[in-house]
Amino acid sequence: MKKALFLTFVILAVEFAGGLLSHSLAVLADAGHVLTDVFALGLAWFAVEQAKRPADQRRSYGYQRVSILAALVNAVTLIVIVIAIAVEAVRRLGHPEPVQGGVVIVSALIATAINAYVVLGLRGHGKSLNLRAALLHVTSDIGSSAGVVVAGAIILLTGWLYIDPILSLGIAALIAYGAWGIVHETVNLLLEGTPSDINxxxxxxxxxxxxxxxxxxxxxxxxxxxxxxxxxxxxxxxxxxxxxxxxxxxxxxxxxxxxxxxxxxxxxxxxxxxxxxxxxxxxxxxxxxxxxxxxxxxxSPSGGRAAPPPAAGSSSRGR
Ligand SMILES: [Zn+2]
Ligand SMILES: [Zn+2]
Ligand SMILES: [Zn+2]
CATH class of the missing domain: 3.30.70.1350 (Cation efflux protein, cytoplasmic domain)
Known part of the structure; x- marks a missing residue:
């Protein structure tokens, strides 16, 4: 888990720098996606640690529900990032900006390779909502990073700049799709809904x-x-x-x-x-x-604890 977090930080740094250098929104969007990976992994770790805390007088159930709270925070963050990418993509569709295809290809290739490695390491870690969410992010990151490599090649070969915002919208849709599943399940848990595997x-x-x-x-x-x-x-x-x-x-x-x-x-x-x-x-x-x-x-016919209070006037204590 710690290694996955560290590697994801490396991708984040590479793509953020690559996105700024190349002026590519697609690379920045990919970096935004990776940022949510870091966030999700961190939250998952936090929730697992919290769930270990014993129940006490103030939290008689213990702290297991921290994981639900973490998943909800995670999903809300994803949605905010989706909106940010979509707004910038629409702006660029109106005014395409020049993008350096070479930098795009290199940074996205590095991200794809590291993500593939992280997914292999994360698989088979149980069915925790947060871990599943994290795995989902990283898996879709491989797809979007590979897409960014292709976009970089198209820009280098044809100079067609619209591919950058179009792909950014695609990445945003991918993030939104992942977020929707998490929101759906988390809200059901918060509403005390019947768990999906129970009839x-x-x-x-x-x-x-x-x-x-x-x-x-x-x-x-x-x-x-x-x-x-x-x-x-x-x-x-x-x-x-x-x-x-x-x-x-x-x-x-x-x-x-x-x-x-x-x-x-x-x-x-x-x-x-x-x-x-x-x-x-x-x-x-x-x-x-x-x-x-x-x-x-x-x-106790002679007047139990829960007997109704004596009617006013009939009380022998004269309250
Ligand atoms: Zn009831
Ligand atoms: Zn009875
Ligand atoms: Zn009953």
Missing amino acids: LGDVTGEIAATEHVTGVHDLHVWALSSEAMALSAHIVLEECPLGDAEHVVRDLETRLCSRFAIGHTTIQVESCHPCGEIHHGGGEHNHPHEHVVVTSSAV
């Missing part, structure tokens, strides 16, 4: 097929990071001893982890007052007071 119907089926389980509701599956998933659900059990109920929960935890790779489960067991009897919808209070009162008075 909620299958999860419901798996839980409902358990012995003693008569119903499942309020099922949520979400991702803490691109690697860790969590689930919460209410299950309704037929009348059975508490020990059996606990075994149902333990058994579910194991099966959900082995079949769906959901490692963090929270399962609420209901039997005598399932949620169907009380109101529980989006935005509503999870535990309506009627239910709490019924439960506590059933437990």
Whole structure:
């Protein structure tokens, strides 16, 4: 990872200098693409380090979600660079600027060679969102750098200057395409959307097929990071001893982890007052007071903790 970062810095320096020397927007756009590689690799490293931090009182989930934040920052940066390239390319289409083809070819050739080397090194490093994003950048960089070499040759041979802004727009489109995928997945994670590899119907089926389980509701599956998933659900059990109920929960935890790779489960067991009897919808209070009162008075008829406050006037403490 450190070597990839260093090599990418080398490409950035070569292409930035080459772009300024040759006045080629395509080379500068390619350098912009490489800049996002450096940024993505740095963010990926930062997120991996943060995810190692243990959970604490302030962040009870730990810091795994830093990777989502990093991917979002990465995607926003890509979009800003795309807009910058597109604006300059359109300006140059109106007023083409002279470009030194030789410098373009040399700097883009160096970039292509180093990128190919980096991709070979990055492959097979897991399915982390940030690493995948980084790999995607570098792979498309090979294509765009090779395109810049061709553009340099065309400028040298024919002097057709429009190829430079046209290719720049192509590179911008390539960056935008990569950014869109990252934005799409990151937004889904931030919205607590069901992870793309989970079918909620299958999860419901798996839980409902358990012995003693008569119903499942309020099922949520979400991702803490691109690697860790969590689930919460209410299950309704037929009348059975508490020990059996606990075994149902333990058994579910194991099966959900082995079949769906959901490692963090929270399962609420209901039997005598399932949620169907009380109101529980989006935005509503999870535990309506009627239910709490019924439960506590059933437990201690002489006035439980959750007994309603005495009506004004009837209070013996005379508040
Ligand atoms: Zn809910
Ligand atoms: Zn009850
Ligand atoms: Zn419930």
